[in-house]
Amino acid sequence: MPVVEALPVGPDTTRWAVWGTTAHLVVTDPAQLPTAGRLARRYLAEVDEACSRLRGDSEIHRVQRAAGRTVRVSGLLAEFVAVALHAAEVTDGDVDPTVGAAMVRLDHHRDLSRLPTCGGWRVPERPTPGWRRVHLDGRALTVPVGVLLDLGATAKAHAVDRCARAVATECGTGVLIGLGGDIATAGPAPEGGWRVRVPGDPAGTVTLPAGAALATSGTTGRSHRILDPRTGRPAPETWRTVSVTGDTSVQASTLTTAAMVRGVDAHPWLAGLGAPARLVSVDGQVITLGGWPAVAQPVHRNPPRTAQAAPR
Numbered sequence: 001m002p003v004v005e006a007l008p009v010g011p012d013t014t015r016w017a018v019w020g021t022t023a024h025l026v027v028t029d030p031a032q033l034p035t036a037g038r039l040a041r042r043y044l045a046e047v048d049e050a051c052s053r054l055r056g057d058s059e060i061h062r063v064q065r066a067a068g069r070t071v072r073v074s075g076l077l078a079e080f081v082a083v084a085l086h087a088a089e090v091t092d093g094d095v096d097p098t099v100g101a102a103m104v105r106l107d108h109h110r111d112l113s114r115l116p117t118c119g120g121w122r123v124p125e126r127p128t129p130g131w132r133r134v135h136l137d138g139r140a141l142t143v144p145v146g147v148l149l150d151l152g153a154t155a156k157a158h159a160v161d162r163c164a165r166a167v168a169t170e171c172g173t174g175v176l177i178g179l180g181g182d183i184a185t186a187g188p189a190p191e192g193g194w195r196v197r198v199p200g201d202p203a204g205t206v207t208l209p210a211g212a213a214l215a216t217s218g219t220t221g222r223s224h225r226i227l228d229p230r231t232g233r234p235a236p237e238t239w240r241t242v243s244v245t246g247d248t249s250v251q252a253s254t255l256t257t258a259a260m261v262r263g264v265d266a267h268p269w270l271a272g273l274g275a276p277a278r279l280v281s282v283d284g285q286v287i288t289l290g291g292w293p294a295v296a297q298p299v300h301r302n303p304p305r306t307a308q309a310a311p312r
Contacts, residue, residue: 018044019052019156021180027167028174028190036167040177043166047159050077051151053100060149068145070135078139084154087254088131093229094258098130100148102232153226157182157215157253174210183214184249198243202286204278206245215252216243217260219282226260238263240280244270245292 011030014037015022023044027036052058063071073081084097134149135142143149160177161184167175168187176185176194185194189210196214198204208214217226218241226235242259246252255275259266267287270277276290 016041019048019180024176024178025167026176027171028188029171032171032173036171036173036175039167039170040163043163044159044179046076047080047155050074051080051155053103053148053150053152060151063141063143064148066143068142070140070142072139073141075139078136078141080151080155080158081134081136081141081149083158083250084149084151085131085134085136087154087250091254091258091261093131094261095153095254096131096229097149097151097153098134098147099153099227099229099232100150101146102227102229103150104148105232153257154250154253156180157184157213157248157250160184161213161248161250176208181216182249182253183208185210185212187211198278199241202280202284204243204286206292208245211247212245213247213249213252214243214245215249215256216241217253217256218242218280219260226257228261235261236263237282239266240282240284241278242266242280243278243292245276 012028012033013024013026014033015024016037017023018041023040025033025037025040027033048055048058050059053060055061059074059077063073063077081097084095087095088097130144130147133144133147156179160179160182164175164177164184164186167173167177172187174185174187174189176183178184183196185208187210189208192207193210194208194212196206196208198206198214199216199218206214219237219239227233228235239260242256244252244255244259246255255270255273255277259270259277259279262269267279267289270279271289274290276292277288278292279287279289281287
């Protein structure tokens, strides 16, 4: 399901398949779209080469094959690992990049027999949170034997944040980029802002100002991949969707993923943080927090552009 699908592909919009989902890029200056698209594709390709657990030739797989030895990694991989470890720290392990073994064990992507070996390690029967065992000192990364990194919970969100800023800076245009439930904007917004349709039953609508971001997680589509790191099993089905707006997509995505893991405890937790959030329970109850619009309606008098986000 595309991240952004309400906007037709036109002179200011492009979309392409990547990472098992659809990237959607919108710019306020249509003349800059070809350059912006090339920049975005190139950057996402670089992230994939560095961070993908599903590519046997990726840099992160070379780290795994080091079998616990410290490896000097690229600045790009170090950055994405640092973001993942920070997300684990601020959520007390609810968003844990060491759930890779659990992902393999539950066979979310491919048969275990098709995965490359990582220094002879074997998938543990019951994985436990292990993010504190991963050590990053500058570009020196140590991943213990038995720990398989999966940066999926934060990588897409951080990628769209970085990608949006790069396009806005290099092309001098306002930009919205969405990828697998994560949306980031940078540069000037179109008149009236970026109106984004948020999924759920019922659906909602918010308007993002320039530089704002949105993330949505849920219990549909690819979101079944959200695991509770403490059990290695799917998170409890308390919420159909959780959506959060923030300054960055990775900030918002970290909160939505942790909320799905926390289940009933997500409501008071997000309320305590003051995060603008929308939670839709499995029985359809809608809860809004932190100034999130209570009803789906335009925030501005002049109709802004409309985009639709899909939960991960």
